[in-house]
Amino acid sequence: MKRIKLNVVSMAAMAAMGLTMLSCSNKGTASQEGSAADSAKAVVAATENIEYNGKIVFVQIDSIMSGYGLAQDLQASWEAKSTKAQNELSAKERSLQRELREYQEKLQKGLVTSFQAQEIEAGLQKKQQDLLAYRDRMMQELSEENNVMMNRISEAIMAYVRKYNAEKKFSMILSTPGANTVMTADPALNITDELLKGLNDEYRAQLDTMQNKKK
Numbered sequence: 001m002k003r004i005k006l007n008v009v010s011m012a013a014m015a016a017m018g019l020t021m022l023s024c025s026n027k028g029t030a031s032q033e034g035s036a037a038d039s040a041k042a043v044v045a046a047t048e049n050i051e052y053n054g055k056i057v058f059v060q061i062d063s064i065m066s067g068y069g070l071a072q073d074l075q076a077s078w079e080a081k082s083t084k085a086q087n088e089l090s091a092k093e094r095s096l097q098r099e100l101r102e103y104q105e106k107l108q109k110g111l112v113t114s115f116q117a118q119e120i121e122a123g124l125q126k127k128q129q130d131l132l133a134y135r136d137r138m139m140q141e142l143s144e145e146n147n148v149m150m151n152r153i154s155e156a157i158m159a160y161v162r163k164y165n166a167e168k169k170f171s172m173i174l175s176t177p178g179a180n181t182v183m184t185a186d187p188a189l190n191i192t193d194e195l196l197k198g199l200n201d202e203y204r205a206q207l208d209t210m211q212n213k214k215k
Contacts, residue, residue: 055170055189056170056173057173057174058173058175058190058191058192060176060192063192064199068196069203069207070153070199074149074152075149078145078149082142096127103120156199156203160195161173161195
């Protein structure tokens with residue numbers, strides 16, 4: 001009587017996905033940063049009826065992403081869901097491994113007939129397929145939610161930048177991925193702290209408004 005050999009799902013794929021996404025959330029990813037930079041430039045060009053002052057300033061987008069309250073809250077929520085999904089997948093994996101060990105022990109001791117062995121193997125294979133489908137579904141859902149999260153953060157930043165520059169009238173606001181991107185510049189051209197403060201002030205005001213509505 002042959003023994004069934006199941007390739008039980010490993011947590012490595014889910015863990016790797018989680019780490020990748022957390023990196024995307026915390027640092028932005030090259031594509032997100034590039035998109036943010038393009039959007040930041042396009043914001044100024046698309047704003048009508050502004051008499052620009054000729055100044056070019058820059059924002060360190062990684063500092064915005066790590067310090068913006070909305071980004072922090074959305075990331076925390078996503079990370080909690082990711083951890084929960086990983087724990088659930090791990091529990092299902094352990095359960096399947098336990099059933100497989102129990103079946104193999106019975107098989108070694110001659111406690112099951114050939115017909116029973118076929119039924120058990122078919123059941124274990126079905127559970128393995130269900131586990132793989134569950135893993136793929138969770139990975140896709142988390143990936144999509146991560147994309148939506150990044151879009152929400154980017155949209156909120158761009159909306160604030162439009163209002164911010166309507167007053168400041170900078171000719172261009174550049175978005176850089178880090179402190180080392182700009183090799184040398186007048187520190188006064190770095191508006192990261194000012195922009196981050198404005199974003200957080202606006203976000204706290206929005207939270208206060210929502211809390212007041214609930215009372």
